[in-house]
Every structure is written in structure tokens, then in C-alpha cells.
Amino acid sequence: MKILRLALAQINPTVGDIEGNASKICDYIKLAKKQNAAIVVFPELAVTGYPPEDLLLKPQFISDNLDALKRVQQETEGITAVVGFVDPVRKLKSDFLSNGVDRNDGIYNAAAIFHDGKLVDVYHKIYLPNYGVFDEYRYFKAGTKTPVYSIGDIKFGVNICEDIWYAEGPARSQTAGGAEIILNINASPYHMGKLFLREEMLSKRALENKAVIAYLNAVGGQDELVFDGGSLIVDRAGEIIVRGRQFEEEMLIADVTIDGPSQADKRYLAPAASSLGEEIYKALVLGTRDYVNKNDFSKVVIGLSGGVDSSLVAAIAVDAIGKENVKGVFMPSPFTSKESREDSSELVKNLGIKIIDVPINEIFESYRKNLKKEFKGFHEDITEENLQARIRGNILMSFSNKFGWLVLTTGNKSEMSVGYATLYGDMAGGFAVIKDVPKTLVYELCKWKNSKEGRAVIPERVLWKEPTAELKPDQKDTDTLPPYPVLDPILKAYIEDDKSFEDILSSGCEKECVQKVIKMIDKSEYKRRQSPPGIKITPRAFGKDRRFPITNKYRSY
Numbered sequence: 001m002k003i004l005r006l007a008l009a010q011i012n013p014t015v016g017d018i019e020g021n022a023s024k025i026c027d028y029i030k031l032a033k034k035q036n037a038a039i040v041v042f043p044e045l046a047v048t049g050y051p052p053e054d055l056l057l058k059p060q061f062i063s064d065n066l067d068a069l070k071r072v073q074q075e076t077e078g079i080t081a082v083v084g085f086v087d088p089v090r091k092l093k094s095d096f097l098s099n100g101v102d103r104n105d106g107i108y109n110a111a112a113i114f115h116d117g118k119l120v121d122v123y124h125k126i127y128l129p130n131y132g133v134f135d136e137y138r139y140f141k142a143g144t145k146t147p148v149y150s151i152g153d154i155k156f157g158v159n160i161c162e163d164i165w166y167a168e169g170p171a172r173s174q175t176a177g178g179a180e181i182i183l184n185i186n187a188s189p190y191h192m193g194k195l196f197l198r199e200e201m202l203s204k205r206a207l208e209n210k211a212v213i214a215y216l217n218a219v220g221g222q223d224e225l226v227f228d229g230g231s232l233i234v235d236r237a238g239e240i241i242v243r244g245r246q247f248e249e250e251m252l253i254a255d256v257t258i259d260g261p262s263q264a265d266k267r268y269l270a271p272a273a274s275s276l277g278e279e280i281y282k283a284l285v286l287g288t289r290d291y292v293n294k295n296d297f298s299k300v301v302i303g304l305s306g307g308v309d310s311s312l313v314a315a316i317a318v319d320a321i322g323k324e325n326v327k328g329v330f331m332p333s334p335f336t337s338k339e340s341r342e343d344s345s346e347l348v349k350n351l352g353i354k355i356i357d358v359p360i361n362e363i364f365e366s367y368r369k370n371l372k373k374e375f376k377g378f379h380e381d382i383t384e385e386n387l388q389a390r391i392r393g394n395i396l397m398s399f400s401n402k403f404g405w406l407v408l409t410t411g412n413k414s415e416m417s418v419g420y421a422t423l424y425g426d427m428a429g430g431f432a433v434i435k436d437v438p439k440t441l442v443y444e445l446c447k448w449k450n451s452k453e454g455r456a457v458i459p460e461r462v463l464w465k466e467p468t469a470e471l472k473p474d475q476k477d478t479d480t481l482p483p484y485p486v487l488d489p490i491l492k493a494y495i496e497d498d499k500s501f502e503d504i505l506s507s508g509c510e511k512e513c514v515q516k517v518i519k520m521i522d523k524s525e526y527k528r529r530q531s532p533p534g535i536k537i538t539p540r541a542f543g544k545d546r547r548f549p550i551t552n553k554y555r556s557y
Contacts, residue, residue: 001257001259002153002154002180002257002258002259003255003256003257003258004038004039004151004154004181004255004256004258005035005036005037005038005039005253005254005255005256006037006038006039006040006041006214006233006253006254006255006256007028007031007032007035007037007039007040007041007251007252007253008040008041008214008216008231008233008242008244008251008252008254009025009028009032009040009041009042009043009216009251010043010216010217010218010219010229010231010244010248010249010250010251010252011024011025011028011042011043011046011218011219011249012218012219012220012227012249012290013043013045013046013047013048013049013050013218013220014049014220014222014294015048015049015050015051015052015053015055015222016048016049016052016055016061017049018047018048018061018064018065018068019068021046021047021048021049021068022047022068022069022071022072025042025046025047025072025075025083026071026072026075028040028042028251029072029075029076029079029081030075031251032079032081032251032253033078033079035251035253037079037253038079038080038151038152039079039080039081039082039151039156039183040079040080040081040082041081041082041183041185041214041216042081042082042083042084042185042216043084043185043186043187043216043217043218043227044084044109044111044125044160044161044185044186044187044218045084045085045086045109045187046083046084046085046185046218047065047068047069047072047083047084047085047086048061048065048085048086049222050084050187050218050222050227051133051134051135051187051222051225052086053135056086056107056139057139061086062086062088062107065085065086066085066088068085069083069085069112072112072114073112073114073117073118073119074117076114076115076116076117076118077116077117078116078117079115079116080113080114080115080116080151081112081113081114081115082111082112082113082114082158082183082185083111083112083114084109084110084111084112084160084185084187085110085111085112086107086108086109086110087107087108087110087112087122087124088105088106088107088108089105089106089107089108089141106140106141107139107140107141108122108124108125108140108141108143109124109125109128109136109139109140109160110122110123110124110125110143110160111123111125111158111159111160111185113149113158115151120149121147121149123143123145123147123158123159123160124141124142124143124144124145125140125142125143125159125160125161125162125163126142126143126144126146126159126163126169126170127142127162127163127165127166127169128140128142128162129161129162132540132544132545133189133224133225133536133541133544133545135544146159146170146173146174146177147174148174148177148178148179154180154181154258155177155178155179155180155181156179156180156181156182156183157170157171157174157175157177157179157181157182157183158182158183158184158185159171159174159182159183159184159185160184160185160186161184161185161186161187161188163184164182164184164201164202164205164213164215165201167204167205167208171184171205171209171211171213172208172209175209175210175211179211180211180212180258180259181211181212181213181214181256181258182205182209182211182212182213182214183214183216184213184214184215184216185216186215186216186217186218187217187218187227188217188218188227188228189225189226189227189536190225190226190227190228190283190536190537191536191537191538191539192276192279192280192283192537192538192539193276194228195228195230195246195273195279198215198230198232199232199234199240202215202232202234202240203234203238203239203240204238205234206234206235206236206237206238207236207237207238210236211236212233212234212235212236212256212258213232213233213234214231214232214233214242214256215231215232215233215234216231217229217230217231217244219246219247219248219249219286220249220286220290221286221287221288221289221290221291221294221535222290222294223291223533224533224534224535224536224541224543224544225287225536226247226283226286226287226290226535226536226537228246228247228283228286229244229245229246229247229248229249229250230243230244230245230246231243231244231252232244233254233256235256235257241254241256242254242256243270243271244270245270246273246279246282247282247283247285247286275448277444277445277447277448278448278452280437280441280445280537281316281445281448281449283535283537284316284433284434284437284445284535284537285316285319285320286320287433287535288316288317288320288321288408288431288433288535289320289321291431291533291535292320292321292406292431293321295406297404297405297406297430298321298325298404299321299325299326299327299403299404299405299406300317300321300325300326300327300405300406300407300408301326301327301328301329301396301399301400301403301405301406301407301408302314302317302326302327302328302329302407302408302410303328303329303330303331303392303396303407303410303426304328304329304330304344304347304348304355305330305340305344305410305470306330306336306337306339306340306341306342306343306344306347306462307340307343307410307462307467307468308442308443308446308458308462308463308467309410309411309412309434309439309442310410311343311347311446311458311459311462312410312434312442312445312446312449312458313408313409313410313433313434314326314328314347314348314351314353315351315446315449315457315458316433316434317408317433318351318352318353323351323352323353326351326353327353327354327355327356327399327405328344328347328348328353328354328355328356329355329356329357329358329395329396329399330344330355330356330357330358331358331359331360331391331392331395332357332359332360332361333359333360333361333364333388333470333471334361334364335388335470335471335472335473335475336470337470339461339465340470343459343461343462346459347457347458347459347462350455350456350457350458350459351457356399358395360388360391360392360395363391364387364388364391367387367391368384368387380472384471384472385422385469385471385472386422386425386471388425388471389422389425389426389469389471390422390424390425390428392425392426393422393424393425393426393427393428393429394428396428396429397428397429400430406429406430406431407428407429407430407431408429408430408431408432408433409426409427409428409429409430409431409432409433409435409531409532409534410426410433410434411426411427411432411434411435411531412434412435412437412438412439412442413434413435413436413437413438413439413491413538413541413542414438414439414440414481414484414487414488414491415439416432416435416524416527416528416531416542417491417495417520417521417524417542418481418487418491418517418520418521418524419520419521419523419524419527420477420480420481420520421527421531423527423530427527427530427531427532429532430532431532431533431534432531432532432533432534432535433534433535434534434535435531435532435533435534435535435541435542436534436535436536436537436538436541436542437537438484438488438491438492438538439467439484439487439488440484440485440488441488443463446458446462446463447463466478467484482513482516482517486509486513487517489507489509490504490509490513490514490517490518491517491521493507494517494518494521495521495540495542495546496538496539496540500556501514501515501518501556501557514557515557518555518556518557519555519557522548522552522555525548525549525550525552526550528542528543529550
């Protein structure tokens with residue numbers, strides 16, 4: 001019986017922190033050696049962090065990544081290591097890890113295979129994703145070779161991320177060449193439900209190729225993206241024998257039976273999230289924590305309205321960076337209700353955060369007075385509503401400038417989709433935590449949070465009172481929008497599923513309603529381009545995922 005002690009280093013690299021990433025890789029190699037692992041595996045582009053984007057256009061960046069890899073190599077005595085890095089095109093094999101290579105010849109998304117302190121080979125990623133958030137054709141050349149390696153009497157193949165998703169991909173030729181286990185290294189971004197898709201696909205690959213597959217994924221937040229870990233080992237029968245935790249950095253050590261029924265210790269089979277709400281909430285917490293910390297902020301500030309969106313963002317922020325690092329600002333206007341003040345006060349008490357009270361009445365009246373002459377003859381309208389939002393945006397940004405706090409905006413995907421937000425007002429800030437979370441899901445996440453805590457952390461009234469921006473008397477969101485249970489399915493159909501106007505109508509939606517919603521979506525692109533980045537949790541988020549022209553006369557209705 002062949003048994004391989006395998007270490008999966010599910011680490012959280014930081015894009016551009018080449019020295020820091022290399023140090024972390026070295027630390028995990030040492031840990032793997034202490035655990036007597038034969039092979040330790042690291043994520044895709046672990047040295048540079050993923051995705052490096054246009055840093056890859058800088059020759060010095062490529063050189064620095066090679067220098068760091070040499071340092072990693074020195075730690076690999078007594079072990080085999082697979083490490084993701086950027087490999088420039090080399091004219092000669094003797095140019096391995098040479099800094100004297102012209103980046104203009106091209107670069108590869110690569111995996112270095114080290115054994116006992118020596119570089120054995122470099123694998124180049126063959127399938128380069130160029131859809132959704134991926135732009136790998138912009139930077140990388142595609143590899144062509146599918147080598148097989150040996151460690152003792154065990155043969156293994158190495159491939160990278162997208163390579164494993166294709167039935168006729170590298171794993172097929174590697175197993176045909178004798179590979180008994182495939183080591184697949186990843187930086188695979190999260191969206192809700194993706195863990196199940198991965199597990200289903202990997203089970204198929206293992207069965208098709210009659211081989212063990214070890215799937216190692218990065219973890220951590222990078223701008224809009226969250227990498228959820230959830231690394232897996234699947235045996236020859238397609239059964240998951242090892243599963244790493246989602247959204248947590250860890251080292252998985254497993255004794256994997258290569259040539260028969262799995263003997264893997266089920267203690268390594270971490271449970272998946274108990275609910276979709278838990279999975280999404282953890283993704284939002286990790287994405288927020290890493291955005292704050294990796295960008296060298298220590299505290300955040302949130303405009304609290306007494307509504308459901310700002311309540312959820314505050315709860316996420318507290319779980320991400322601690323209550324002592326979260327500040328709330330309550331900015332009542334002439335239209336702010338007594339209930340909103342009470343709900344904000346109850347929220348901050350429940351979360352244990354500080355609240356700052358800054359009324360905007362006098363500032364608002366000053367604007368009105370100074371604009372009165374030019375606005376003479378015009379009724380008050382959305383202009384005056386947006387003035388209040390922009391005053392609040394200025395106040396929040398003032399706290400940011402004065403104290404170095406990062407402003408977290410509170411707009412959800414439903415609002416961002418239809419432009420129900422004020423440019424330079426409630427859209428002003430540094431990071432949009434729930435930018436990709438539809439309004440109906442916001443409520444579900446709040447309910448999940450309260451259920452988990454066993455108490456109403458988010459006040460109960462916040463979950464049932466009618467949503468309102470409170471920018472004019474008796475205002476309700478439904479004055480402008482369809483009810484969110486009607487709106488959100490239309491948004492999903494049009495934005496995420498690319499359904500036609502007729503297809504959306506066939507689902508039972510009223511024609512006038514669908515026309516109005518689509519028009520609002522299309523005409524709001526200019527706003528979304530000016531919004532802060534936010535965490536991707538759906539299969540198609542705004543930004544990198546969905547790129548529409550602002551100047552656009554095409555209409556689908």
C-alpha cells in the first residue's frame with residue numbers, strides 16, 4: 001500500500017508583499033517538515049499574491065518574485081515543495097530563476113517543484129481564464145507541457161487552478177503518463193455556492209482519471225475578491241477524504257492512500273458552512289478584515305441610519321476588526337424619525353461601539369438659504385434630498401481625513417443596480433461591504449446573525465419596518481422602486497443571468513415594471529463606475545465581473 005504524507009498550506013498571501021509572502025511560505029515549509037510531510041503544496045502565485053494585475057507589467061516585480069523564490073528554495077532541503085510564482089520566458093534551461101531575462105518575452109503563471117533544496121522543474125498553467133474577474137490572457141502565455149514527477153514509488157502531476165476544470169485537461173494526460181495523484185494549486189475566488197460546484201467537479205475528475213486529487217486553495221481578501229480556502233483531497237473513488245476550513249488560514253496534514261481505499265483520518269474533514277447565510281457572512285467578514293488590515297487602516301467609520309443596511313455593515317465590521325475599532329456616526333435631518341434614533345442607539349449598545357451624533361439640520365438650512373436665489377421658482381425635489389446625503393458624505397469623509405478612519409459605505413446590490421443612491425453622498429467612502437448583497441439577502445444575513453448570537457444584536461424593528469431613506473416627509477423606498485421581493489429576482493435575471501426582456505416577462509413580471517427596472521439599471525452605470533470597491537459574493541458582481549459601457553444606446557426592451 002502506498003501512503004503519502006501530504007501538507008496543504010492554505011495560506012493568505014498579500015498581493016505585492018513578496019518578502020512577507022516568502023517568509024510565510026518558508027514558515028509553513030518548516031512546519032511541514034516538523035510534521036514529516038513528504039510534499040508541501042502552496043497556492044497559485046503564492047509568492048506574488050493573486051491577482052497581481054498590472055504589477056505583472058513591471059520587470060522589477062518579476063525580478064523580485066524570482067529573488068524571493070530563491071530564498072524559498074533554500075528552505076526545501078529534506079522535503080518536496082510546490083510553490084506558485086511568476087516565471088519569465090527563458091531561452092535556455094540554464095536560465096531557471098535568472099534575473100537577466102527580458103519580461104517582454106512573456107511570463108507564465110507557474111508552479112516551481114523543489115526537491116531537497118533543488119529546483120526540479122517548473123510547470124506552466126495551460127488553461128488561462130479570461131472571463132468574469134479573470135484577465136490572464138492580458139498577462140500570461142499558456143503552457144504546453146504536462147510532466148509527471150516521482151517521489152519514492154509514487155508518481156504525481158502538478159497543474160494550476162483552471163487546468164483541473166476541463167475533463168480533457170492536463171490531469172488526463174498526466175494520469176495517462178502514470179500520475180497517481182494530481183496536485184492542483186489555486187487562487188479561486190469565492191461566490192456563494194461555489195464550494196459545492198468545486199466538490200462536484202473534483203469528484204468527477206478523480207473518478208474519470210482513477211487518481212487522487214489534492215486541491216489546494218488560497219484564503220483571504222484582495223480588493224473585491226475573497227478566496228475561501230476550503231481545500232480538498234478526493235480519493236480515487238471520488239470521495240472527499242480531507243476538507244479544509246473555509247475563510248481560515250491553516251495547514252492540513254494528511255496521510256493519503258494512493259493505491260487503494262482511503263485510510264485518511266476523518267478528523268481532517270472539516271464541515272462546510274451550516275447554511276448559506278453563514279458562508280456569505282464569513283466571506284464578508286474576511287473580505288472586510290483583509291481590506292482594512294492589508295491597506296494599513298486600523299479603524300473604520302460608518303454612517304448609521306437606523307436601517308437594515310448600516311446595521312448589517314456595522315455588525316460585520318465589529319466581527320472583522322473588533323468593536324473598539326468601529327465608530328458610528330448618526331446624522332439626523334429634519335426628516336429623521338424617532339424610531340431611527342432609537343434603533344441606532346440600540347444597535348450600538350448591542351455591538352458595544354461608540355456613536356457620534358452630528359445633526360445636519362443647520363448645515364442643510366444653510367445650503368437651502370445659499371441656493372434660494374438660484375432655485376427661485378422651482379419646487380423642492382430630489383435635489384434637496386441628495387443635498388442631505390452629500391452633507392452626510394462630507395461629514396464622514398471629514399472624520400476619515402482627521403482621524404485616518406476608513407469610511408465603510410452601506411449601499412446594497414439592489415440599490416447600486418438601479419442607482420438608488422447618491423453620488424458623492426451615501427456612495428462616498430473607501431469600501432462598500434455589501435455592494436454585491438441584494439436587499440432581500442441583507443435581511444436574511446441579519447436574521448442569521450441574530451440567530452447565531454441567540455439575541456437581537458440587530459434590533460428586531462429594523463427587520464420589519466418599511467425601508468426608507470428619510471430624505472423627505474413619509475418617504476418609502478417603494479415610492480421609487482418595486483418592493484424588494486419583486487425587484488431582486490428581476491435584477492438577478494438581467495444582471496447575473498443575462499436573460500432577455502421576454503424571458504424575464506415569462507417568469508410572471510409585469511411589463512411596465514421590468515421596463516422601468518432595466519432602464520434604471522442601464523442609466524446608472526456612470527454611478528457604479530464611481531463607487532468604491534466592494535466584496536464579490538454573487539456569481540456576477542459589478543465592476544470586473546460586469547463591464548458595460550456608460551455611453552450606450554442599446555436597449556433590450
